[in-house]
Amino acid sequence: MAKIMEASGLRKRYGAVQAVDSVTLDIEEGICLGILGPNGAGKSTTIEIMEGILSPDEGKVLFKGKPIGRDFKRKVGIQFQTTALPEFITVKETLRLFSSFYPDPRPLGQIVELCSLADILDRDNRKLSGGQRQRMLLALAIVSRPEIVFLDEPTTGLDPQARRNFWDLVARIKAERTTVVLTTHYMDEAQVLCDEVAIMDHGKILERDRPGKLLARHFTGALVKIPKGCIDGALPASGRMVADFLEIQSTNLDDTMRELLAGGINLEGLSIHKPDLEDLFIELTGASLRN
Amino acid sequence: MRQFWAMVYARSMEFVRDRGSFVWSLVFPIILVFGFAFAFSGNGNALFKVGVLGSPPAAAAASFMAIEQVQFIPYDGSAPGKGLASSLDRLRRHELDMVLDLGSRDFYLNAQGKNASLLRRLFLADPAMAGISEKTVTGAPIRYVDWLVPGVIGMNMMFSCLFGVGFVIVRYRKNGVLKRLKATPVSALGFVSAQALSRFIIVIMTSAAVFAGTNAFLHFRMEGSWLTLMLVASLGIVSMISLGLIFAARLKNEELVNGLVNLITFPMLALSGVFFSLEGSPPILRSVAKAFPLTQVIQAARSVMLDGAGMAQIAPQLLFLAVFSAAALAISAALFKWE
Ligand SMILES: Nc1ncnc2c1ncn2[C@@H]1O[C@H](COP(=O)(O)OP(=O)(O)OP(=O)(O)O)[C@@H](O)[C@H]1O
Ligand SMILES: [Mg+2]
Numbered sequence: 001m002a003k004i005m006e007a008s009g010l011r012k013r014y015g016a017v018q019a020v021d022s023v024t025l026d027i028e029e030g031i032c033l034g035i036l037g038p039n040g041a042g043k044s045t046t047i048e049i050m051e052g053i054l055s056p057d058e059g060k061v062l063f064k065g066k067p068i069g070r071d072f073k074r075k076v077g078i079q080f081q082t083t084a085l086p087e088f089i090t091v092k093e094t095l096r097l098f099s100s101f102y103p104d105p106r107p108l109g110q111i112v113e114l115c116s117l118a119d120i121l122d123r124d125n126r127k128l129s130g131g132q133r134q135r136m137l138l139a140l141a142i143v144s145r146p147e148i149v150f151l152d153e154p155t156t157g158l159d160p161q162a163r164r165n166f167w168d169l170v171a172r173i174k175a176e177r178t179t180v181v182l183t184t185h186y187m188d189e190a191q192v193l194c195d196e197v198a199i200m201d202h203g204k205i206l207e208r209d210r211p212g213k214l215l216a217r218h219f220t221g222a223l224v225k226i227p228k229g230c231i232d233g234a235l236p237a238s239g240r241m242v243a244d245f246l247e248i249q250s251t252n253l254d255d256t257m258r259e260l261l262a263g264g265i266n267l268e269g270l271s272i273h274k275p276d277l278e279d280l281f282i283e284l285t286g287a288s289l290r291n
Numbered sequence: 292m293r294q295f296w297a298m299v300y301a302r303s304m305e306f307v308r309d310r311g312s313f314v315w316s317l318v319f320p321i322i323l324v325f326g327f328a329f330a331f332s333g334n335g336n337a338l339f340k341v342g343v344l345g346s347p348p349a350a351a352a353a354s355f356m357a358i359e360q361v362q363f364i365p366y367d368g369s370a371p372g373k374g375l376a377s378s379l380d381r382l383r384r385h386e387l388d389m390v391l392d393l394g395s396r397d398f399y400l401n402a403q404g405k406n407a408s409l410l411r412r413l414f415l416a417d418p419a420m421a422g423i424s425e426k427t428v429t430g431a432p433i434r435y436v437d438w439l440v441p442g443v444i445g446m447n448m449m450f451s452c453l454f455g456v457g458f459v460i461v462r463y464r465k466n467g468v469l470k471r472l473k474a475t476p477v478s479a480l481g482f483v484s485a486q487a488l489s490r491f492i493i494v495i496m497t498s499a500a501v502f503a504g505t506n507a508f509l510h511f512r513m514e515g516s517w518l519t520l521m522l523v524a525s526l527g528i529v530s531m532i533s534l535g536l537i538f539a540a541r542l543k544n545e546e547l548v549n550g551l552v553n554l555i556t557f558p559m560l561a562l563s564g565v566f567f568s569l570e571g572s573p574p575i576l577r578s579v580a581k582a583f584p585l586t587q588v589i590q591a592a593r594s595v596m597l598d599g600a601g602m603a604q605i606a607p608q609l610l611f612l613a614v615f616s617a618a619a620l621a622i623s624a625a626l627f628k629w630e
Contacts, residue, residue, distance in 0.1 A: 053474060070476070078474040084466035088305040100297035101475045124308075140471075 077146030345393030383430030452531035514599030527588035
């Protein structure tokens with residue numbers, strides 16, 4: 001498939017902090033890419049470089065094979081992690097204002113319907129609740145019918161229902177063949193929405209692939225977890241500590257249980273589940289955080 | 292173009308709905324004008340001002356010219372604002388109470404001057420002044436409010452432009468509105484021009500409203516043409532907005548901008564002759580004041596309203612304002628950054 005964006009060798013330093021460290025990231029047209037990583041990993045910095053908002057110390061960004069220029073701004077939709085809205089004007093006026101910036105904006109009615117803004121159209125921007133604000137910011141990001149949207153933690157602060165509505169909305173945008181790049185701290189969200197995920201820490205991309213492939217690469221069988229407090233003796237040979245848990249990847253649960261019991265381990269807090277992105281995230285970033 | 296007007300509209304709505312600043316920008320100058328009109332409606336200045344040409348006789352030092360309540364202002368020379376003709380102009384406008392021409396041994400009083408008879412008595416009581424003959428000019432007094440109203444409106448313009456453009460853009464930068472706009476196809480020039488135009492419309496309208504509102508009751512003296520006055524006001528607003536844009540170009544900190552704007556408005560208020568004439572103040576102060584756009588706006592507006600000056604007479608002020616605006620705009624364009 002065609003690459004809509006290609007970033008290569010991006011580096012950005014803030015004083016002593018190497019916020020982005022040699023990031024190379026290609027994005028195929030029409031996919032949803034999730035960037036996951038702990039706080040301060042460099043997710044926002046990376047996507048702001050790709051949006052053309054920050055200039056990197058090194059590296060380059062191509063949009064459809066060409067360096068990003070003025071034209072790019074008409075084709076990109078952006079939702080920053082934190083943005084202020086103009087004060088004293090209403091949601092409707094703000095939407096009109098932003099519509100006026102683009103040659104072929106979505107009709108107001110469509111955007112209102114897509115982002116469920118009908119109830120708050122005449123409300124002053126300053127009086128929106130956290131979730132209403134997120135919906136409004138998302139509306140501003142897609143008002144231009146962008147070819148690619150960057151959403152930086154779009155669901156932070158949303159209630160579970162609103163989060164699900166947001167998932168539907170992203171699905172609809174994707175159905176229009178818009179490429180979506182989003183950052184999130186919610187692994188369930190990444191699992192539902194993203195065709196591919198990239199896991200970042202310390203400014204580097206640690207892994208990047210389809211969620212299923214990533215899981216298959218790092219886990220085999222079921223995942224048995226026991227809280228650290230329940231273990232006083234030696235660790236069983238098949239297990240290892242990941243964050244605060246003893247973790248065992250087990251292809252044969254009978255054998256695993258026997259091993260644990262033989263080791264005199266208290267099974268009180270034991271859990272067994274199919275490994276998911278959450279586990280992968282902790283596996284990758286938790287492990288590297290400890291060094 | 293559509294986006295330009297949308298930005299002008301959004302910014303103007305923001306201003307109108309921000310009740311506090313909107314009401315204040317109308318009410319404050321109106322209160323000032325009425326307040327001063329009331330406070331100074333009585334007996335005028337306690338101090339007499341006498342313009343003097345030629346050197347006083349030695350003996351004069353003893354009596355009339357030693358009266359402490361009289362301020363003697365020399366008018367010798369041919370510089371603008373000096374000489375007999377301009378001193379008599381001032382006398383006609385009641386800015387001087389008397390002119391004493393020791394060279395040709397005449398003294399002039401304004402027939403409509405409140406202090407004329409008192410001054411005449413004081414003067415004739417001095418034997419050293421014997422033989423100086425009395426001449427009379429006439430001219431209706433210019434009330435203090437006539438003189439004040441251009442000053443107050445000019446001051447209001449200054450605040451409205453510097454804070455409305457300088458401060459507001461810095462606030463946008465600080466809270467991230469500018470960053471959000473940077474992510475759209477809007478150009479910096481388009482954004483800034485929209486801000487400036489919106490503010491221009493607002494200031495022209497509030498100034499006109501303040502003027503009309505107070506004029507309905509106080510009937511200001513208006514000798515010149517309204518069109519010329521509008522031109523002065525417009526150029527004045529443009530120059531103040533341009534000055535405000537320099538502050539808006541890069542700074543991120545609202546408190547810092549607030550401080551800086553106060554730092555430049557304070558001397559302008561003090562030295563531009565908003566409330567009191569700088570006549571008779573040290574020449575250095577007056578030449579410093581000339582560099583302020585506010586001084587030039589007020590001077591030009593007063594010439595038009597009080598003396599009926601036309602374009603030709605106020606050309607130097609207009610030229611100053613135009614050059615000042617162009618320079619300030621060039622500086623702010625060179626400095627401007629979204630973030
Ligand atoms: N403007 C800045 N000045 C100095 N340091 C910065 C700046 N912006 C980011 N950083 C630093 O760069 C690193 C990466 O920041 P970034 O915002 O990209 O993280 P993030 O992955 O988006 O984190 P979060 O999940 O908390 O949003 C952090 O250590 C941060 O402190
Ligand atoms: Mg972030």
